[in-house]
Amino acid sequence: MTRTGRMVLLTLAALAVAMWTAGCATVQPWERARLANPCMVFDYNGGQADFASHWQSAREGSSGGFGVQGGGCGCK
Amino acid sequence: MQTLSRVFTATGLAAVVLLFGLTASPAALDVRGAVAGQQAPALRLPTADGTYLSLADQKGNVVLIDFWASWCAPCRHAFPAIDQLFVDFRSRGFRVIAVNLDEKRQDAVDFLVARPHGIDVVFDPRGDSARAFGLTGMPSSYLIGRDGTIRYAHAGYTDKVLDAYRLEIERLLSEPAGGEHTR
Amino acid sequence: MQVGEREPAPAPRNRWRPLAVAGVCVTATALVAAGSLRGENILNIQFHTFQDSRGVTVLEPIVDLDKDFTERSGLKVKFGVDAITGASDSCARCHPDGANSQRTFVNVDYRRKIGDYKLDVGGQISRENFYAADTAMVSISRDLNKGNTTIAGGYSFSLNQPQLHPTQSVENQYAHDLFFSVTQTLTKNTILQLAYDYNRISGYQSSPFLRTRVNDIMVVGNTPDLRSRQAVVVRLRQALPGDTYLQADYRRYFDTWSLASNTFSLGVEHYFKPSLLVGFTYRWYGQTGADFYQSSYTGNPIYYTGDFRLQPFNSATYTGHVVYTPAHRLLDLLPDKTAIDLQYDRYQASTQFASSMFTLGLRIPL
Numbered sequence: 001m002t003r004t005g006r007m008v009l010l011t012l013a014a015l016a017v018a019m020w021t022a023g024c025a026t027v028q029p030w031e032r033a034r035l036a037n038p039c040m041v042f043d044y045n046g047g048q049a050d051f052a053s054h055w056q057s058a059r060e061g062s063s064g065g066f067g068v069q070g071g072g073c074g075c076k
Numbered sequence: 077m078q079t080l081s082r083v084f085t086a087t088g089l090a091a092v093v094l095l096f097g098l099t100a101s102p103a104a105l106d107v108r109g110a111v112a113g114q115q116a117p118a119l120r121l122p123t124a125d126g127t128y129l130s131l132a133d134q135k136g137n138v139v140l141i142d143f144w145a146s147w148c149a150p151c152r153h154a155f156p157a158i159d160q161l162f163v164d165f166r167s168r169g170f171r172v173i174a175v176n177l178d179e180k181r182q183d184a185v186d187f188l189v190a191r192p193h194g195i196d197v198v199f200d201p202r203g204d205s206a207r208a209f210g211l212t213g214m215p216s217s218y219l220i221g222r223d224g225t226i227r228y229a230h231a232g233y234t235d236k237v238l239d240a241y242r243l244e245i246e247r248l249l250s251e252p253a254g255g256e257h258t259r
Numbered sequence: 260m261q262v263g264e265r266e267p268a269p270a271p272r273n274r275w276r277p278l279a280v281a282g283v284c285v286t287a288t289a290l291v292a293a294g295s296l297r298g299e300n301i302l303n304i305q306f307h308t309f310q311d312s313r314g315v316t317v318l319e320p321i322v323d324l325d326k327d328f329t330e331r332s333g334l335k336v337k338f339g340v341d342a343i344t345g346a347s348d349s350c351a352r353c354h355p356d357g358a359n360s361q362r363t364f365v366n367v368d369y370r371r372k373i374g375d376y377k378l379d380v381g382g383q384i385s386r387e388n389f390y391a392a393d394t395a396m397v398s399i400s401r402d403l404n405k406g407n408t409t410i411a412g413g414y415s416f417s418l419n420q421p422q423l424h425p426t427q428s429v430e431n432q433y434a435h436d437l438f439f440s441v442t443q444t445l446t447k448n449t450i451l452q453l454a455y456d457y458n459r460i461s462g463y464q465s466s467p468f469l470r471t472r473v474n475d476i477m478v479v480g481n482t483p484d485l486r487s488r489q490a491v492v493v494r495l496r497q498a499l500p501g502d503t504y505l506q507a508d509y510r511r512y513f514d515t516w517s518l519a520s521n522t523f524s525l526g527v528e529h530y531f532k533p534s535l536l537v538g539f540t541y542r543w544y545g546q547t548g549a550d551f552y553q554s555s556y557t558g559n560p561i562y563y564t565g566d567f568r569l570q571p572f573n574s575a576t577y578t579g580h581v582v583y584t585p586a587h588r589l590l591d592l593l594p595d596k597t598a599i600d601l602q603y604d605r606y607q608a609s610t611q612f613a614s615s616m617f618t619l620g621l622r623i624p625l
Contacts, residue, residue, distance in 0.1 A: 010491070027407050029214045030177040030206045031447045036147040039504035039528045039536070040496045042442065042452055047305050047321055047337075048602065048618065054341070055309065059612065061546050061568040062512040062520040066492060068398075068413075070442035071450045074406030075148045076213035076232030212405055234330035 029074060036073035043069040116141075116218065116226050117208040121175065121198035124185075129173060129198050131220070137169045138248040139220040140241070143206055145177045146187040151215040154233040158217075159193045161241055166194075168249045169222070175200050177214075217241075221248050300326040300625040305600075307341070311614035323366075326625075331373075335381075337366040362387035376401050379413070389422040389467070398438075412439040423467045423479075430463035448498040458488040471565030472555040480564035482551070488514040502530040506540070518569065520546035526578075536582040545573035567610065574608040598622040 027035070038044040046069065057063035119131035119141065131139065142158055144151035155174070162172045172195035178184040179201050188197060200206065209218065212231055219228040219241070228244045230237050307319040321339035328334060340363050368381035377400045385392040398413025419432040440454035464486060470477040490512040497505040506526035513519035526540035548571035551562035580602035600620035607613045 027405075027444045027447050028203060028206065029211050029216075029405055030143065030145060030203045031179075032214070032406075032444075033145065033147045033179055033183070034448055034498040035444060035450060037498065037504065039506070039538075040450055040498060042450075042494060042496070045600070045620070045622075047303050047323060047620065048600075051305070051307055051319075051321070051616075051618070052604075055606075055614075055616070056544075059568065059606070059608070059614075060520070060544060060574070061518050061549065061566075061570075062488065062490070062514070066454075066490075066510065068400075068411055068438070068440050068442075068452070068454060070400075070409050070411070070440070070452060071444075071496065073148055073214070074402070074444075075150050076215070236330065 029076075032074050035071060036075075041070070041072045112226050112229055114226050116220050116224055117205070119173065119175070119205050119208075121200050121205060123196060123198050124188075129196055131173065131224075134171055134173075134220070135224055136222050137171045138165075138222060138245060140170070140172045140245070141209075141218045141220065142172060142174045143177060143209070143211055143214070143216045144174060145214060146183045147178070148214045150233040152187070154215055154217075154237075155191065155193070157233075157238050158241075159191075159195050161245065162195045165245055165249065170245055170249060172196065173198060175205055177201070177203050177206055219244050219248060222251060300324070302623040302625055303620065304623070305618055305620040308617045309341075309614060310616075312612055332369070332371040335366075335368040335370075337364075337368075339364055362390075375403075389424040391420045393418050396436075407444040409442040410440070411442070413437070421463065421467050430467075432460060432462040432464060434458065434460045450496045452492070452494040454490075454492040454494075456488075456490045456492070458490075460486045460488070465564065466566050469565040469567070471563055473560065473563055474557055478563075480562075480566060482549075482562055482564055482566075483516065486514055486516055488512065504528045512546075516569070517550035518547060520544065524576075534584045534586055538578075538580050538582075540576075540578040540580075542576040542578070543573070544576070547571050567612075570610070572609045574606060576607075577605045579603050593621070593623055594625065596624050 034040060043049045049066070053063060053066055116131060120128055122128055131141070140158065140161065142154065144155065146152070158172055158174065162170065174195050174197045176184045176197055176199050178199075181199060181201060184197075184199065206216075209216070215231075215233050217230045217233075217237075218226050221227045227248055228240070230240065301324070303321075303323045303325070305319075305321045307321070309319065319339060319341035321337065321341075323335060323337035323339075325335045326333060340361055362385060364383060364385035366381065366383040368379060370377060370379045372378075379396075379398045379400075381396050383392075383394045385394075394415055394417040396413060396415035398411060400409055400411035402409050415434075415436045417432075417434040417436075419434065420429050421432070422429050436456065436458045438454060438456040440452060442450065442452045444450050461484060464484065465480045465482045467479055469480065471480055472478075490510055492508065492510045494508045495506070497507075499505055504527070506524075506528070508522070508524045510522040511520075512522075522542065522544045524540055524542040526538060528536055528538035530536050549564070549569040551560070552564060552566075552569040552571075553560075554570070556563045580600065582598055582600045584596060584598040598621070600618070600622065602616075602618040602620070604616040604618075605613070606616070
């Protein structure tokens with residue numbers, strides 16, 4: 001199997017594990033006080049993240065796939 | 077190279093479809109919370125001065141139970157609006173029990189001292205009442221009829237929810253105590 | 260850095276100017292509208308300065324407005340000016356007396372909740388001397404399991420058009436990008452994100468601004484017309500006792516030019532007071548070179564490049580930042596809860612390149 005093929009499989013496996021653990025996660029909506037903190041939110045400061053990936057892509061040979069925004073208070 | 081790319085694109089698409097598909101039935105994952113029509117679970121919790129407030133003592137009144145926490149932005153928006161509802165309807169037998177779910181009491185106190193309010197606030201740092209009501213999100217609120225049954229339930233707070241509160245409270249207040257009704 | 264020839268500064272080109280005006284107009288309109296609409300609205304203003312070992316100094320203002328139009332839909336408009344892309348970067352090098360090397364961009368992003376799903380549609384237009392880039396993107400995400408799991412997927416397409424300065428001819432480059440991610444709450448103090456990104460670039464991929472030595476003659480590079488890139492990211496956020504937070508990221512990347520890289524970053528943030536957050540982040544980056552990269556070429560190579568980004572090297576970045584949210588209205592000018600964000604980045608590469616960045620940011624709730 002090619003290296004890239006292994007990579008895709010590995011990711012899918014990791015995602016499958018994440019989905020599986022999702023079933024056992026027991027964090028209740030009222031227990032998210034610390035998850036609501038900006039420090040726990042992925043790319044809370046989107047502007048700073050954009051700037052960093054911008055200058056990095058001007059200096060480094062690989063860019064993209066840094067992840068997405070997410071997390072937080074989970075409020076309805 | 078062309079075929080390789082196609083394989084990737086196909087794999088990627090398949091993965092996305094799979095992920096969304098696998099999880100297309102949230103009902104299987106979510107435990108259903110307290111619903112309209114049920115008798116409200118018992119609720120007895122301390123206020124700031126340590127005296128206990130009980131839902132059972134409110135029979136005959138229309139009660140809005142609002143589950144909130146200081147770290148929850150929509151809860152913070154809802155708080156003054158709910159306080160205003162209390163001011164508007166209290167004379168007709170409307171009560172509010174705002175159940176605070178902050179694990180750190182001080183966080184709630186800091187929020188409350190900055191906002192003078194008339195509604196009753198009780199504290200449940202362990203979240204037992206939230207568990208009893210089976211909350212699925214924050215904030216969650218329940219309107220209890222004069223007979224003690226849950227009549228309306230809301231998850232989340234928006235302008236639409238506020239409009240709904242007014243209609244629903246109006247409707248419940250106009251019902252005679254202990255009257256039969258269907259939704 | 261070798262410079263093949265020195266050209267006179269180009270005649271002023273106004274390709275980007277209408278865009279700048281449009282950007283300002285859109286932002287201004289959005290700002291005015293902000294007064295009449297309710298919901299969560301945030302205005303971000305950031306000034307970035309960038310100074311590197313070659314003495315290039317850049318001031319980059321970025322303004323973005325994030326606004327909710329209804330409870331289910333919102334719009335983000337972003338406008339900025341900078342000068343550190345590949346094109347303008349090299350441009351500054353060959354025109355040391357000053358050339359207009361600004362890049363101007365406008366980014367619009369519309370989001371909408373549809374049932375349990377969140378849909379995001381957006382686009383970006385970016386213009387600068389000798390380089391134009393247009394991007395359209397769509398993404399969808401869904402919360403599951405009482406908000407403990409978020410799955411997301413998205414696609415974007417970019418058309419990038421470098422101009423083969425000093426000629427007028429323009430080349431096309433097409434980039435497709437596909438991603439999916441899972442964000443999972445593990446405990447009340449831990450959240451994890453896994454993401455996969457596939458990116459396919461076709462068309463012209465050489466830099467018309469970077470030259471390499473082939474048989475002792477300086478020439479513009481020639482690179483393959485297709486590059487497929489993949490990246491896997493694992494990110495962790497951990498709340499520690501005492502209002503301290505830990506952030507750890509790992510990214511593995513490789514592409515069909517045999518370039519592979521690893522990126523680690525580790526950050527710690529601590530609230531000294533509820534109004535004062537101080538953080539420090541260390542980032543390490545290491546890459547292999549593209550298989551056809553050489554510092555100079557002899558004979559009759561098919562592919563050759565002068566792009567410094569394709570050589571093997573590693574780098575370290577040290578970042579410190581302070582966020583201060585004054586309890587009282589600042590200078591009686593800015594609204595309550597305005598946060599002031601100061602950040603300093605020091606970047607050092609094994610290629611002797613180093614740069615310092617300083618950012619002043621204001622996050623203003625409207």
